[in-house]
Amino acid sequence: MFGSFNLDKTYQYLLITLAFLLPLTVFGANLIIVIITTFWLISGDYKSKLNEIFKNRLLVASILFFLLHLVGLIWTDDLEWGLHIVHKMWYFLLLFPILCSVTKREHIKYYISAFLFAIFLTEVASYLIWFELVEPFKNASVRNPTPFMSHISYNPILAFACYLVLHEIFFNKKLKKSELFAYSFFAISMSFNMFITAGRAGQVMFFAMLAILIFQYFYNQKIKAIVVILIVVGGVFLTAYESNTIFKPRINAAVKAIQYYDINKATSVGHRITFAVNSLEIIKENLIIGVGTGDFPSEYKRVNLINTPNLPSPDNPHNMYILVLMQLGIIGLISFLSIFYYQIKYSFLSKNNFIRDVGITLPLLFLLIMWSDSYLLGHYTSLMYIFFSSFLYKDFEKS
Secondary structure, three states: OOOOOOHHHHHHHHHHHHHHHOOOOHHHHHHHHHHHHHHHHHOOOHHHHHHHHHOOHHHHHHHHHHHHHHHOOOOOOOHHHHHHHHHHOHHHHHHHHHHHHHOOHHHHHHHHHHHHHHHHHHHHHHHHHHOOOOOOOOOOOOOOOOOOOOHHHHHHHHHHHHHHHHHHHHHOOOOOHHHHHHHHHHHHHHHHHHOOOOOHHHHHHHHHHHHHHHHHHOOOOHHHHHHHHHHHHHHHHHHHHHHOOOHHHHHHHHHHHHHOOOOOOOOHHHHHHHHHHHHHHHHHHOOOOOOOOOOHHHHHHHHHHHHOOOOOOOOOOOOHHHHHHHHHHHHHHHHHHHHHHHHHHHHHHOOOHHHHHHHHHHHHHHHHHOOOOOOOOOHHHHHHHHHHHHHHOOOHHHO
């Protein structure tokens, strides 16, 4: 169909561009996604494409999870919101399989380099705003310098980027001294940047990332790994807590919000606890198949007016597990968790240390932070998750 046009080479340039644009712009990333998807859909060879997709159980699990959202429209009352959620979930049906079929293991270094270069640029912008060398723009303020996205998305993405750099430092024995210095400076600057921004979930992810990295480094020395984790993670936490004017107050506020929840529910943490408590009340009544893909807002509002009428009624509970349980019941949750099961399983089968380590770390970190927000509904974090999954879990038997 394309004659002498080199479609595969075009895919690789588009993928590298997507990796670069991913943390910078919604429009730019979506434009590249549309181009890749269009080429894939009109380029033929559908039998081969479908065979490649359906022999990968992870992709099948992803597609089934999306299809459950379609089935959940049958018993939903709010079809409009249900279609909105289906639209949010389309990455699992189409983008993930398409990217998985066009990414190449031999080009992973280019994808990651482009992604890290974009993170470097976001970090530079963040510091320029923080030092008040430039006026805050877009989402940023001097106290929360995250211009390209909200801190809710920025800090988790920054934590994962930091893991990639630290993994290179500790596991790549071929690094030159100049490269080691550059990577080390980058990792330190990202770590500091983590605590001048306000994303608590990303900060928790950062500590978890450090623990996972240390455990991977001392994999054959479990006791030593635990001791080092306690020293390093504890030391970084205490240093940030005692020296940072943003991190300490937010930690104290979170602890206080939990302690005095019964007295004052009108806090960020208090809202999340209330969302969970009210949602679980509804889940008990609809445990098997949920309330339907589109009925979270209306069902929650009904219970919220009875239990906590003075608190806001959200569109989602800021907890991915509760959202899935509420919408699709225990069947939906099992389907959702099966995606992470296959990611971890495939990673353990890999003979490539980098693929194995990163492939295990990505789902573990998302499994953690999804307790605090619906991170696979947001553009930036869901796209990062899908993009990295597309090459970490393909051709695993050849790793």
